Amino acid sequence: MAASMLKTQCFIFYLTIITLFSTLAVSDHRSNSDVFGKDISPSSLGLKREKLSHLHFYFHDIVSGKNATAIHVAGTSSNNSSLPLFGDIYMIDDPLTINPDINSKTVGKAQGMYAYSSQTEMSLLMVLNFAFTEGKYNGSTLSVLARNEVLNTLREMPIVGGTGSFRFARGYAQARTHSITLVHAIVEYNVFVFHY
Ligand SMILES: *[C@@H]1O[C@H](CO)[C@@H](O)[C@H](O)[C@H]1NC(C)=O
Ligand SMILES: *[C@@H]1O[C@H](CO)[C@@H](O)[C@H](O)[C@H]1NC(C)=O
Ligand SMILES: *[C@@H]1O[C@H](CO)[C@@H](O)[C@H](O)[C@H]1NC(C)=O
Numbered sequence: 001m002a003a004s005m006l007k008t009q010c011f012i013f014y015l016t017i018i019t020l021f022s023t024l025a026v027s028d029h030r031s032n033s034d035v036f037g038k039d040i041s042p043s044s045l046g047l048k049r050e051k052l053s054h055l056h057f058y059f060h061d062i063v064s065g066k067n068a069t070a071i072h073v074a075g076t077s078s079n080n081s082s083l084p085l086f087g088d089i090y091m092i093d094d095p096l097t098i099n100p101d102i103n104s105k106t107v108g109k110a111q112g113m114y115a116y117s118s119q120t121e122m123s124l125l126m127v128l129n130f131a132f133t134e135g136k137y138n139g140s141t142l143s144v145l146a147r148n149e150v151l152n153t154l155r156e157m158p159i160v161g162g163t164g165s166f167r168f169a170r171g172y173a174q175a176r177t178h179s180i181t182l183v184h185a186i187v188e189y190n191v192f193v194f195h196y
């Protein structure tokens, strides 16, 4: 009787030890430096309430001359056509101003590129960042990855992310051509973004 109770106690002790060790093994594994992803709370990044912001500015794209802000870097039309064609790629560093006048206050730059991405329409692939330099958005960026059918009155482009004030940004930009010549296009942008 006593022997069998001792046996049972030994068995329970054994089970406890096994359970304890396997638990330790699991928790040890989870805290190991070889774990590269884990759940955290938004508050640990200081994230509070999500905000919706509206930005309004004018985008200046100057494709030739002394003050060019867009440079043809690849594609077929460089060898001699005034009109860009499918495959043409322009690198841009376009000023963003508060008013249509290029000499009005600059709020940032649109830096990146656009490419003529349709064989049948005037449609661009836009891959760029709005890099803001004014006010509370100074140093923050918004990233655009979009199709831009430039002859349409109103174009809509997704905002796919951001940095600084615009961490976790998502939203859209609406573009309307304000004026256009062969050299200088002025485009009005209204940007709506959720961010923290
Ligand atoms: C280039 O920009 C300067 C400063 O805004 C301006 O005075 C000049 O007329 C511009 N040149 C051309 C060719 O547009
Ligand atoms: C570029 O040059 C090549 C060779 O001369 C010609 O075949 C082609 O049509 C030209 N492209 C354009 C856009 O003018
Ligand atoms: C385009 O053609 C014109 C006239 O034929 C010529 O003067 C010019 O140098 C050409 N430009 C390029 C980039 O080939």
Ligand SMILES: *[C@@H]1O[C@H](CO)[C@@H](O)[C@H](O)[C@H]1NC(C)=O
Binding pocket: 133, 134, 135, 138, 139
């Ligand atoms: C924006 O930030 C940069 C870098 O911190 C600073 O040099 C610049 O003066 C700021 N511009 C404005 C308009 O606040």
